[in-house]
Amino acid sequence: MKINIIFHSLFGHIYQLAEAVAEGAREVEGSDVNIYQVEETLSDEVLEKKGALESKETFSHIPTATLDTLTEADGLIFGTPTRFGMMTAQMRTLFDATGKLWANGDLIGKVGSVFTSSATQHGGQESTILNFHTTLLHHGMIIVGLPYSESRQMTLDEITGGSPYGASTIASPDGSRQPSKNELDIAHFQGKHVAEITKKLVE
Template sequence: MSTTVQVVFYSMYGHIYKMAEAVAEGARAAGAEVELYRVPELVPDDVLEQFGAKQAQTAFAHVPVIQPDQLAEADAVIFGTPTRFGMMCAQMRNFLDMTGGLWAQGKLIGKVGSVFTSTGTQHGGQETTITSFHTTLLHQGMVIVGVPYSEQGLTKMDEITGGAPYGAGTLAGADGSRLPSENELSIARFQGRHVADIAGRLKAGS
Protein backbone atom coordinates (compact mmCIF):
# COMPACT_ATOMS: atom_id res chain seq x y z
CA MET A 1 0.00 0.00 0.00
CA SER A 2 1.24 3.47 -0.85
CA THR A 3 1.89 6.09 1.78
CA THR A 4 -0.77 8.79 2.13
CA VAL A 5 0.32 12.34 2.92
CA GLN A 6 -1.93 15.30 3.63
CA VAL A 7 -0.65 18.85 3.21
CA VAL A 8 -2.93 21.00 5.37
CA PHE A 9 -2.42 24.76 5.20
CA TYR A 10 -3.74 28.24 5.79
CA SER A 11 -2.68 30.99 3.42
CA MET A 12 -3.91 34.57 3.35
CA TYR A 13 -1.97 35.98 0.40
CA GLY A 14 -0.71 32.80 -1.28
CA HIS A 15 2.83 32.45 0.09
CA ILE A 16 2.03 29.36 2.16
CA TYR A 17 -0.01 27.94 -0.72
CA LYS A 18 3.03 28.11 -3.01
CA MET A 19 5.11 26.40 -0.34
CA ALA A 20 2.37 23.78 0.13
CA GLU A 21 2.49 22.97 -3.58
CA ALA A 22 6.25 22.46 -3.34
CA VAL A 23 5.88 20.25 -0.26
CA ALA A 24 3.27 18.18 -2.09
CA GLU A 25 5.53 17.91 -5.13
CA GLY A 26 8.32 16.53 -2.97
CA ALA A 27 6.04 13.99 -1.29
CA ARG A 28 4.75 12.78 -4.66
CA ALA A 29 8.34 12.41 -5.87
CA ALA A 30 8.80 9.95 -2.98
CA GLY A 31 5.90 7.89 -4.30
CA ALA A 32 3.27 9.06 -1.82
CA GLU A 33 -0.37 9.71 -2.53
CA VAL A 34 -0.80 13.39 -1.63
CA GLU A 35 -3.90 15.39 -0.84
CA LEU A 36 -3.85 19.17 -0.44
CA TYR A 37 -6.30 20.77 2.00
CA ARG A 38 -6.91 24.20 3.49
CA VAL A 39 -8.36 24.97 6.90
CA PRO A 40 -11.51 27.10 7.31
CA GLU A 41 -11.23 30.87 7.01
CA LEU A 42 -12.26 32.94 10.02
CA VAL A 43 -11.89 36.45 8.60
CA PRO A 44 -15.10 37.94 7.10
CA ASP A 45 -15.12 38.42 3.33
CA ASP A 46 -15.40 42.20 3.57
CA VAL A 47 -12.28 42.36 5.72
CA LEU A 48 -10.37 40.06 3.35
CA GLU A 49 -11.47 42.33 0.51
CA GLN A 50 -10.30 45.40 2.39
CA PHE A 51 -6.80 43.96 2.84
CA GLY A 52 -6.52 42.63 -0.70
CA ALA A 53 -6.53 39.00 0.43
CA LYS A 54 -9.80 37.93 -1.16
CA GLN A 55 -8.43 38.19 -4.69
CA ALA A 56 -5.18 36.44 -3.72
CA GLN A 57 -7.14 33.53 -2.28
CA THR A 58 -8.89 32.80 -5.58
CA ALA A 59 -5.66 31.05 -6.64
CA PHE A 60 -6.34 28.24 -4.17
CA ALA A 61 -10.12 28.44 -3.80
CA HIS A 62 -10.31 25.06 -5.55
CA VAL A 63 -8.46 23.35 -2.68
CA PRO A 64 -11.02 21.58 -0.46
CA VAL A 65 -11.54 22.63 3.15
CA ILE A 66 -10.57 19.81 5.48
CA GLN A 67 -12.67 18.40 8.29
CA PRO A 68 -10.82 17.38 11.49
CA ASP A 69 -11.75 13.69 11.23
CA GLN A 70 -10.02 13.48 7.84
CA LEU A 71 -6.61 13.75 9.50
CA ALA A 72 -7.00 10.16 10.69
CA GLU A 73 -6.98 8.96 7.07
CA ALA A 74 -3.35 9.97 6.43
CA ASP A 75 -0.04 8.32 7.32
CA ALA A 76 1.56 11.76 7.56
CA VAL A 77 0.28 15.32 7.84
CA ILE A 78 2.41 18.31 6.86
CA PHE A 79 0.95 21.55 8.18
CA GLY A 80 1.62 24.99 6.73
CA THR A 81 0.85 28.21 8.61
CA PRO A 82 1.93 31.83 8.42
CA THR A 83 3.34 33.37 11.57
CA ARG A 84 1.26 35.55 13.85
CA PHE A 85 3.41 37.12 16.57
CA GLY A 86 5.76 34.13 16.59
CA MET A 87 3.04 31.48 16.65
CA MET A 88 0.60 29.80 14.26
CA CYS A 89 -2.26 31.83 12.82
CA ALA A 90 -5.71 31.82 14.42
CA GLN A 91 -7.23 29.85 11.55
CA MET A 92 -4.85 26.94 12.10
CA ARG A 93 -5.22 27.14 15.89
CA ASN A 94 -9.00 27.05 15.51
CA PHE A 95 -8.76 23.97 13.30
CA LEU A 96 -6.46 22.14 15.69
CA ASP A 97 -8.75 23.00 18.59
CA MET A 98 -11.42 20.98 16.80
CA THR A 99 -9.34 17.78 16.90
CA GLY A 100 -10.18 16.90 20.49
CA GLY A 101 -12.21 13.91 19.36
CA LEU A 102 -9.20 12.52 17.49
CA TRP A 103 -7.07 13.04 20.60
CA ALA A 104 -9.61 11.27 22.81
CA GLN A 105 -9.59 8.26 20.51
CA GLY A 106 -5.82 8.28 19.88
CA LYS A 107 -6.44 8.47 16.15
CA LEU A 108 -3.25 10.39 15.34
CA ILE A 109 -0.85 8.42 17.53
CA GLY A 110 2.11 7.19 15.51
CA LYS A 111 1.36 9.31 12.45
CA VAL A 112 4.09 11.59 11.14
CA GLY A 113 3.63 15.32 11.67
CA SER A 114 5.66 18.15 10.17
CA VAL A 115 5.33 21.94 9.82
CA PHE A 116 6.38 24.72 7.44
CA THR A 117 5.78 28.45 7.74
CA SER A 118 6.19 32.00 6.43
CA THR A 119 7.14 35.29 8.07
CA GLY A 120 7.27 38.90 7.00
CA THR A 121 10.88 39.39 8.10
CA GLN A 122 14.08 37.38 8.51
CA HIS A 123 13.66 37.05 12.27
CA GLY A 124 9.89 37.19 12.44
CA GLY A 125 9.28 33.90 14.23
CA GLN A 126 9.86 31.05 11.79
CA GLU A 127 11.49 28.85 14.42
CA THR A 128 9.12 29.66 17.27
CA THR A 129 6.08 29.18 15.07
CA ILE A 130 7.16 25.69 14.08
CA THR A 131 8.46 24.54 17.45
CA SER A 132 5.39 25.83 19.30
CA PHE A 133 3.22 24.04 16.73
CA HIS A 134 5.04 20.83 17.65
CA THR A 135 3.50 20.97 21.14
CA THR A 136 0.06 20.20 19.71
CA LEU A 137 1.43 17.40 17.55
CA LEU A 138 3.11 15.83 20.56
CA HIS A 139 -0.14 15.94 22.51
CA GLN A 140 -1.69 14.02 19.60
CA GLY A 141 1.08 11.42 19.80
CA MET A 142 2.49 12.22 16.39
CA VAL A 143 6.07 11.52 15.31
CA ILE A 144 7.66 14.88 14.49
CA VAL A 145 9.89 15.19 11.43
CA GLY A 146 11.84 18.29 10.41
CA VAL A 147 14.45 19.07 7.78
CA PRO A 148 17.94 17.63 8.44
CA TYR A 149 21.08 19.36 7.25
CA SER A 150 21.44 16.85 4.43
CA GLU A 151 19.31 19.50 2.70
CA GLN A 152 22.13 21.82 1.68
CA GLY A 153 19.76 24.73 1.13
CA LEU A 154 19.69 25.26 4.88
CA THR A 155 23.34 26.34 4.83
CA LYS A 156 23.11 28.94 2.03
CA MET A 157 24.73 32.21 3.05
CA ASP A 158 24.83 34.06 -0.27
CA GLU A 159 21.16 35.06 -0.25
CA ILE A 160 18.33 35.88 2.11
CA THR A 161 16.36 32.71 2.69
CA GLY A 162 13.92 31.04 5.03
CA GLY A 163 14.12 27.47 6.23
CA ALA A 164 15.40 25.77 9.38
CA PRO A 165 16.00 22.24 10.67
CA TYR A 166 12.52 22.50 12.15
CA GLY A 167 10.86 22.95 8.76
CA ALA A 168 10.76 24.91 5.52
CA GLY A 169 9.96 28.61 5.59
CA THR A 170 9.65 31.59 3.31
CA LEU A 171 10.04 35.32 3.86
CA ALA A 172 7.07 37.23 2.49
CA GLY A 173 8.45 40.70 3.13
CA ALA A 174 6.85 43.30 5.37
CA ASP A 175 4.41 44.24 2.59
CA GLY A 176 3.89 40.66 1.36
CA SER A 177 5.47 41.39 -2.01
CA ARG A 178 8.25 38.79 -1.85
CA LEU A 179 7.41 35.37 -3.27
CA PRO A 180 9.10 32.12 -2.17
CA SER A 181 12.61 31.83 -3.61
CA GLU A 182 13.85 28.76 -5.43
CA ASN A 183 15.96 27.81 -2.42
CA GLU A 184 12.95 28.05 -0.11
CA LEU A 185 10.86 25.96 -2.51
CA SER A 186 13.68 23.42 -2.77
CA ILE A 187 13.73 23.05 1.04
CA ALA A 188 9.95 22.61 0.97
CA ARG A 189 10.24 19.85 -1.67
CA PHE A 190 12.89 18.17 0.45
CA GLN A 191 10.60 18.30 3.47
CA GLY A 192 7.80 16.65 1.51
CA ARG A 193 10.10 13.87 0.26
CA HIS A 194 11.66 13.35 3.68
CA VAL A 195 8.34 13.13 5.51
CA ALA A 196 6.89 10.76 2.91
CA ASP A 197 9.98 8.55 3.08
CA ILE A 198 9.90 8.28 6.88
CA ALA A 199 6.14 7.72 6.93
CA GLY A 200 6.59 4.96 4.37
CA ARG A 201 9.25 3.27 6.47
CA LEU A 202 7.09 3.43 9.59
CA LYS A 203 4.13 2.03 7.69
CA ALA A 204 6.17 -0.83 6.26
CA GLY A 205 7.42 -1.75 9.72
CA SER A 206 4.05 -1.62 11.43
Protein backbone atom coordinates in the same frame (compact mmCIF):
# COMPACT_ATOMS: atom_id res chain seq x y z
CA MET B 1 0.56 5.55 2.15
CA LYS B 2 -1.46 8.74 2.42
CA ILE B 3 0.16 12.12 2.96
CA ASN B 4 -2.16 15.05 3.59
CA ILE B 5 -0.87 18.61 3.46
CA ILE B 6 -3.02 21.10 5.38
CA PHE B 7 -2.32 24.81 5.14
CA HIS B 8 -3.59 28.27 5.91
CA SER B 9 -2.57 31.08 3.60
CA LEU B 10 -3.69 34.67 3.10
CA PHE B 11 -1.47 36.00 0.34
CA GLY B 12 -0.48 32.70 -1.26
CA HIS B 13 3.04 32.26 0.11
CA ILE B 14 2.17 29.22 2.22
CA TYR B 15 0.10 27.82 -0.64
CA GLN B 16 3.15 28.01 -2.93
CA LEU B 17 5.22 26.15 -0.35
CA ALA B 18 2.42 23.58 0.05
CA GLU B 19 2.52 22.84 -3.68
CA ALA B 20 6.30 22.41 -3.52
CA VAL B 21 5.96 20.13 -0.49
CA ALA B 22 3.39 18.06 -2.39
CA GLU B 23 5.65 17.75 -5.42
CA GLY B 24 8.41 16.38 -3.23
CA ALA B 25 6.13 13.93 -1.44
CA ARG B 26 4.76 12.63 -4.73
CA GLU B 27 8.25 11.58 -5.79
CA VAL B 28 8.14 8.78 -3.22
CA GLU B 29 6.74 5.60 -4.71
CA GLY B 30 3.39 4.57 -3.28
CA SER B 31 2.49 7.99 -1.93
CA ASP B 32 -1.04 9.35 -2.22
CA VAL B 33 -0.64 13.09 -1.65
CA ASN B 34 -3.50 15.54 -1.14
CA ILE B 35 -3.62 19.26 -0.31
CA TYR B 36 -6.25 20.89 1.91
CA GLN B 37 -6.74 24.34 3.38
CA VAL B 38 -8.23 25.19 6.75
CA GLU B 39 -11.46 27.14 6.86
CA GLU B 40 -10.94 30.89 6.63
CA THR B 41 -12.49 32.72 9.58
CA LEU B 42 -12.07 36.24 8.17
CA SER B 43 -14.91 37.67 6.12
CA ASP B 44 -14.45 38.61 2.47
CA GLU B 45 -14.83 42.23 3.54
CA VAL B 46 -11.87 41.96 5.90
CA LEU B 47 -9.84 40.00 3.36
CA GLU B 48 -10.46 42.69 0.78
CA LYS B 49 -9.32 45.42 3.17
CA LYS B 50 -6.15 43.44 3.84
CA GLY B 51 -5.57 43.03 0.11
CA ALA B 52 -5.80 39.25 0.38
CA LEU B 53 -9.07 38.50 -1.40
CA GLU B 54 -7.55 38.25 -4.87
CA SER B 55 -4.77 36.00 -3.58
CA LYS B 56 -7.28 33.69 -1.91
CA GLU B 57 -9.02 33.17 -5.24
CA THR B 58 -5.88 31.53 -6.66
CA PHE B 59 -6.31 28.55 -4.33
CA SER B 60 -10.08 28.63 -3.84
CA HIS B 61 -10.25 25.25 -5.62
CA ILE B 62 -8.41 23.56 -2.75
CA PRO B 63 -10.85 21.60 -0.53
CA THR B 64 -11.30 22.45 3.14
CA ALA B 65 -9.75 20.17 5.74
CA THR B 66 -11.97 18.25 8.15
CA LEU B 67 -11.16 16.01 11.09
CA ASP B 68 -11.27 13.07 8.67
CA THR B 69 -8.44 14.74 6.78
CA LEU B 70 -6.33 14.22 9.89
CA THR B 71 -7.37 10.68 10.80
CA GLU B 72 -7.21 9.18 7.31
CA ALA B 73 -3.57 10.13 6.70
CA ASP B 74 -0.38 8.31 7.62
CA GLY B 75 1.61 11.54 7.44
CA LEU B 76 0.44 15.12 7.96
CA ILE B 77 2.35 18.21 6.85
CA PHE B 78 1.02 21.54 8.10
CA GLY B 79 1.71 24.99 6.70
CA THR B 80 0.87 28.20 8.54
CA PRO B 81 2.01 31.81 8.54
CA THR B 82 3.40 33.00 11.84
CA ARG B 83 1.25 35.13 14.10
CA PHE B 84 3.38 36.55 16.92
CA GLY B 85 5.54 33.43 16.87
CA MET B 86 2.64 30.96 16.75
CA MET B 87 0.26 29.36 14.25
CA THR B 88 -2.64 31.42 12.93
CA ALA B 89 -6.02 31.42 14.63
CA GLN B 90 -7.47 29.72 11.56
CA MET B 91 -5.11 26.76 11.95
CA ARG B 92 -5.67 26.77 15.73
CA THR B 93 -9.42 26.51 15.14
CA LEU B 94 -8.90 23.18 13.39
CA PHE B 95 -6.88 21.80 16.27
CA ASP B 96 -9.23 23.16 18.91
CA ALA B 97 -11.84 20.81 17.43
CA THR B 98 -9.65 17.71 17.85
CA GLY B 99 -10.50 16.94 21.48
CA LYS B 100 -12.26 13.70 20.59
CA LEU B 101 -9.36 12.64 18.36
CA TRP B 102 -7.01 13.26 21.27
CA ALA B 103 -9.21 11.30 23.68
CA ASN B 104 -9.34 8.36 21.27
CA GLY B 105 -5.64 8.54 20.41
CA ASP B 106 -6.52 8.75 16.73
CA LEU B 107 -3.36 10.63 15.73
CA ILE B 108 -0.88 8.63 17.82
CA GLY B 109 1.99 7.35 15.69
CA LYS B 110 1.22 9.49 12.67
CA VAL B 111 4.06 11.52 11.17
CA GLY B 112 3.77 15.29 11.55
CA SER B 113 5.81 18.10 10.02
CA VAL B 114 5.43 21.89 9.73
CA PHE B 115 6.43 24.73 7.41
CA THR B 116 5.79 28.45 7.80
CA SER B 117 6.24 32.02 6.58
CA SER B 118 6.72 35.42 8.16
CA ALA B 119 6.81 39.04 7.07
CA THR B 120 10.40 39.60 8.19
CA GLN B 121 13.59 37.59 8.27
CA HIS B 122 13.39 37.01 12.02
CA GLY B 123 9.61 37.15 12.37
CA GLY B 124 9.09 34.06 14.51
CA GLN B 125 9.53 31.31 11.93
CA GLU B 126 11.34 28.93 14.25
CA SER B 127 9.14 29.62 17.27
CA THR B 128 6.01 29.09 15.19
CA ILE B 129 7.13 25.64 14.10
CA LEU B 130 8.35 24.71 17.59
CA ASN B 131 5.09 25.89 19.16
CA PHE B 132 3.20 23.89 16.55
CA HIS B 133 5.22 20.81 17.54
CA THR B 134 3.79 21.08 21.06
CA THR B 135 0.30 20.42 19.71
CA LEU B 136 1.52 17.51 17.60
CA LEU B 137 3.26 15.99 20.60
CA HIS B 138 0.08 16.19 22.67
CA HIS B 139 -1.51 14.09 19.93
CA GLY B 140 1.31 11.56 20.11
CA MET B 141 2.60 12.26 16.64
CA ILE B 142 6.10 11.56 15.36
CA ILE B 143 7.73 14.86 14.43
CA VAL B 144 9.91 15.11 11.34
CA GLY B 145 11.98 18.21 10.74
CA LEU B 146 14.48 19.20 8.10
CA PRO B 147 17.90 17.54 8.45
CA TYR B 148 21.08 19.34 7.49
CA SER B 149 21.46 16.95 4.57
CA GLU B 150 19.24 19.62 3.01
CA SER B 151 22.20 21.99 2.77
CA ARG B 152 20.22 24.76 1.07
CA GLN B 153 19.08 25.89 4.50
CA MET B 154 22.69 26.88 5.22
CA THR B 155 23.13 29.20 2.24
CA LEU B 156 24.60 32.61 3.06
CA ASP B 157 24.64 34.22 -0.36
CA GLU B 158 20.98 35.27 -0.17
CA ILE B 159 18.28 35.96 2.39
CA THR B 160 16.30 32.76 2.69
CA GLY B 161 14.00 30.78 4.92
CA GLY B 162 14.59 27.20 6.03
CA SER B 163 15.82 25.73 9.30
CA PRO B 164 16.19 22.31 10.94
CA TYR B 165 12.57 22.71 12.05
CA GLY B 166 11.07 23.09 8.58
CA ALA B 167 10.84 25.02 5.34
CA SER B 168 9.85 28.67 5.43
CA THR B 169 9.68 31.83 3.37
CA ILE B 170 9.83 35.55 3.98
CA ALA B 171 6.90 37.51 2.57
CA SER B 172 7.91 41.12 3.50
CA PRO B 173 5.52 43.32 5.51
CA ASP B 174 3.37 44.08 2.45
CA GLY B 175 3.45 40.51 1.12
CA SER B 176 5.28 41.54 -2.04
CA ARG B 177 8.22 39.15 -1.74
CA GLN B 178 7.47 35.76 -3.23
CA PRO B 179 9.08 32.44 -2.23
CA SER B 180 12.52 32.10 -3.78
CA LYS B 181 13.70 29.06 -5.72
CA ASN B 182 15.87 28.13 -2.76
CA GLU B 183 12.90 28.23 -0.39
CA LEU B 184 10.69 26.23 -2.75
CA ASP B 185 13.45 23.65 -3.21
CA ILE B 186 13.74 23.31 0.58
CA ALA B 187 9.98 22.77 0.80
CA HIS B 188 10.23 20.17 -1.97
CA PHE B 189 12.91 18.37 0.03
CA GLN B 190 10.78 18.45 3.17
CA GLY B 191 7.83 16.85 1.40
CA LYS B 192 9.97 14.06 0.00
CA HIS B 193 11.75 13.52 3.33
CA VAL B 194 8.49 13.26 5.27
CA ALA B 195 7.02 10.85 2.72
CA GLU B 196 10.14 8.66 2.84
CA ILE B 197 10.01 8.40 6.62
CA THR B 198 6.27 7.82 6.61
CA LYS B 199 6.72 5.01 4.09
CA LYS B 200 9.27 3.30 6.32
CA LEU B 201 6.93 3.47 9.30
CA VAL B 202 3.93 2.22 7.34
CA GLU B 203 5.85 -0.71 5.91
